[in-house]
Amino acid sequence: SQTIHQWPATLVQPVGSPLSLECTVEGTSNPNLYWYRQAAGRGLQLLFYSVGIGQISSEVPQNLSASRPQDRQFILSSKKLLLSDSGFYLCAWSSGTGESGYTFGSGTRLTVV
Amino acid sequence: GESVGLHLPTLSVQEGDNSIINCAYSNSASDYFIWYKQESGKGPQFIIDIRSNMDKRQGQRVTVLLNKTVKHLSLQIAATQPGDSAVYFCAETRAQGGKLIFGQGTELSVKP
Numbered sequence: 001s002q003t004i005h006q007w008p009a010t011l012v013q014p015v016g017s018p019l020s021l022e023c024t025v026e027g028t029s030n031p032n033l034y035w036y037r038q039a040a041g042r043g044l045q046l047l048f049y050s051v052g053i054g055q056i057s058s059e060v061p062q063n064l065s066a067s068r069p070q071d072r073q074f075i076l077s078s079k080k081l082l083l084s085d086s087g088f089y090l091c092a093w094s095s096g097t098g099e100s101g102y103t104f105g106s107g108t109r110l111t112v113v
Numbered sequence: 114g115e116s117v118g119l120h121l122p123t124l125s126v127q128e129g130d131n132s133i134i135n136c137a138y139s140n141s142a143s144d145y146f147i148w149y150k151q152e153s154g155k156g157p158q159f160i161i162d163i164r165s166n167m168d169k170r171q172g173q174r175v176t177v178l179l180n181k182t183v184k185h186l187s188l189q190i191a192a193t194q195p196g197d198s199a200v201y202f203c204a205e206t207r208a209q210g211g212k213l214i215f216g217q218g219t220e221l222s223v224k225p
Contacts, residue, residue: 042121043121044157046213101162105156107154
């Protein structure tokens with residue numbers, strides 16, 4: 001069966017520090033991968049999605065970037081965090097063929113101080 | 114479309130009553146829709162999905178209705194239980210496997 005892992009679960013980082021959040025999927029090949037952000041009490045905003053290694057689409061201009069160095073690995077990064085980067089970050093995957101629904105990881109709570 | 118800048122509306126129901134959560138979607142070209150349940154501090158959990166060639170789909174205690182004419186989705190929960198308390202989101206995509214765009218979300222509170 002397919003599983004998705006996100007880490008860390010929580011993170012407190014100072015303003016101006018770098019960020020790296022990792023997401024991996026197991027049990028499937030060539031998944032579509034997504035990064036979402038959720039501010040407290042609000043909806044989910046799509047940040048990046050990827051249909052293959054090295055293929056990244058950015059949905060909103062921001063202080064973040066994403067990379068997909070391996071088929072089942074998706075990384076969210078920043079060189080210098082801003083206070084406004086605080087939020088709940090969620091990784092998700094779907095089958096590229098559309099056979100499976102979209103499954104989310106457990107999320108990373110990022111607080112920039 | 115994405116309503117990520119708005120605070121969540123809330124729905125309060127009595128335990129045992131039926132709940133109806135509504136969602137307006139934005140893209141008339143969307144052809145696949147999903148309802149998610151999100152508990153505090155956790156990722157969204159899949160509840161039920163529906164394709165655009167259907168107008169109703171039933172699961173265990175849940176029913177999704179799709180009205181393409183007015184671009185409206187609803188989630189009906191029968192005999193609502195305290196464990197149903199959560200935030201519920203609808204999501205749409207133009208093709209399964211494509212970008213999934215979330216609606217605003219509704220916070221459901223179940224009173225015992």
